Amino acid sequence: MKRAVFISLLILIHTYTLAQTPFSFQSHSIVPGTKSHIKIEVSSDKSSTFIPITIFHGLKSGPVLGITAGIHGYEYPPILAAQQLNQKIDPKELSGTIILVQLANVPAFLGRSAYLNPLDGKNLNRSFPGNPKGTITERIAHKITTEVIAKSDFFVDMHGGDAPEDLRSYNAWYQSEALPEVSKKGKEMALAMGFDYSIIFNIQKERLKTRSIYCSQEAFHRKIPSVDIECGRLGIAGKKETSQIINGMLSLLEHLKMLETNTKLNDVKPRIIAKRSTIKSKSTGLFYTEKKAGDFIKKGELVGYVTDFFGNRLEQIKASENGVILYMIGTPPINKDETLMNIGILP
Numbered sequence: 417m418k419r420a421v422f423i424s425l426l427i428l429i430h431t432y433t434l435a436q437t438p439f440s441f442q443s444h445s446i447v448p449g450t451k452s453h454i455k456i457e458v459s460s461d462k463s464s465t466f467i468p469i470t471i472f473h474g475l476k477s478g479p480v481l482g483i484t485a486g487i488h489g490y491e492y493p494p495i496l497a498a499q500q501l502n503q504k505i506d507p508k509e510l511s512g513t514i515i516l517v518q519l520a521n522v523p524a525f526l527g528r529s530a531y532l533n534p535l536d537g538k539n540l541n542r543s544f545p546g547n548p549k550g551t552i553t554e555r556i557a558h559k560i561t562t563e564v565i566a567k568s569d570f571f572v573d574m575h576g577g578d579a580p581e582d583l584r585s586y587n588a589w590y591q592s593e594a595l596p597e598v599s600k601k602g603k604e605m606a607l608a609m610g611f612d613y614s615i616i617f618n619i620q621k622e623r624l625k626t627r628s629i630y631c632s633q634e635a636f637h638r639k640i641p642s643v644d645i646e647c648g649r650l651g652i653a654g655k656k657e658t659s660q661i662i663n664g665m666l667s668l669l670e671h672l673k674m675l676e677t678n679t680k681l682n683d684v685k686p687r688i689i690a691k692r693s694t695i696k697s698k699s700t701g702l703f704y705t706e707k708k709a710g711d712f713i714k715k716g717e718l719v720g721y722v723t724d725f726f727g728n729r730l731e732q733i734k735a736s737e738n739g740v741i742l743y744m745i746g747t748p749p750i751n752k753d754e755t756l757m758n759i760g761i762l763p
Contacts, residue, residue, distance in 0.1 A: 439471060459555075462535075469517050470518060478510075480515065480569045484517040486522075486524075489519070490525075492654075497574065499518065502516065523552075544557045544631050570641050571641070575644060576646060584741065587613075592619040602641040612686055692742065692758055697753065699722045700752045702748045704720055708741070715738050720756070
């Protein structure tokens with residue numbers, strides 16, 4: 417009798433284990449119900465760095481979700497959210513696999529560098545799909561493309577307002593008539609995350625045939641439903657924004673049926689913005705404004721002005737459309753042709 421029970425137990429364990437096989441990542445094999453911290457080394461002829469990645473491999477089978485934080489190293493809430501998700505996600509409770517890039521741009525983070533990688537002066541979020549023989553930033557983009565994006569069924573790229581950017585929190589999904597099912601799934605992902613503003617990144621069919629440039633757009637070009645998060649402002653490590661990202665990601669995991677969570681989001685119907693307008697400076701100098709991200713503005717309204725370095729006014733800045741300021745320059749320095757404000761157009 418004992419032998420029969422023992423054999424039955426072994427069969428049960430074996431059957432349960434078959435629900436999920438080990439996940440291969442580079443030279444690593446991650447067994448079900450565990451997580452692994454992995455450093456991907458990246459080197460060029462002139463410099464080297466690494467990408468810290470955590471793999472959560474669930475006990476049960478399910479989709480692969482790729483997540484990137486720290487594409488821009490001065491955008492702190494997404495980076496801090498990734499650190500906390502590392503503690504909050506239990507792979508024993510997970511269905512499927514999460515590939516979490518804890519910090520994509522380590523040199524920019526350690527160098528406190530806004531927008532650019534200080535090792536080569538390039539913007540990682542303008543470098544996709546990357547180049548395995550290019551500069552260090554291009555090689556980082558290539559590694560993320562091949563090791564994270566290409567292995568994902570769903571994808572999220574987490575951002576915030578960089579050092580000079582005031583930003584009101586929102587998320588966005590990619591949409592194209594050429595990829596209706598992928599677009600639909602991306603929309604469902606975005607709306608499940610509890611943000612009160614969601615933006616549509618509308619991609620023309622012809623654009624899908626060209627270089628992606630952006631991290632999350634590379635995923636969409638590969639027919640992977642993808643969402644951007646924009647949460648955080650002025651390079652501040654805000655606790656509120658960090659918590660909003662964490663809650664949004666946990667809610668997404670529940671939506672994808674990867675994890676049961678106790679996340680309770682406000683029952684808010686998000687405001688969807690399909691069109692945006694950008695106001696750029698015609699001058700170099702100092703930008704003055706009383707406005708802040710999240711303010712509503714009316715077309716033709718005076719929203720600021722630019723002076724030269726002696727205080728003489730060079731131009732008045734007027735609103736181009738009725739809408740809400742999604743993000744704007746929140747510090748005085750401004751260069752000619754730089755974005756002053758990005759406005760979500762409202763009917």
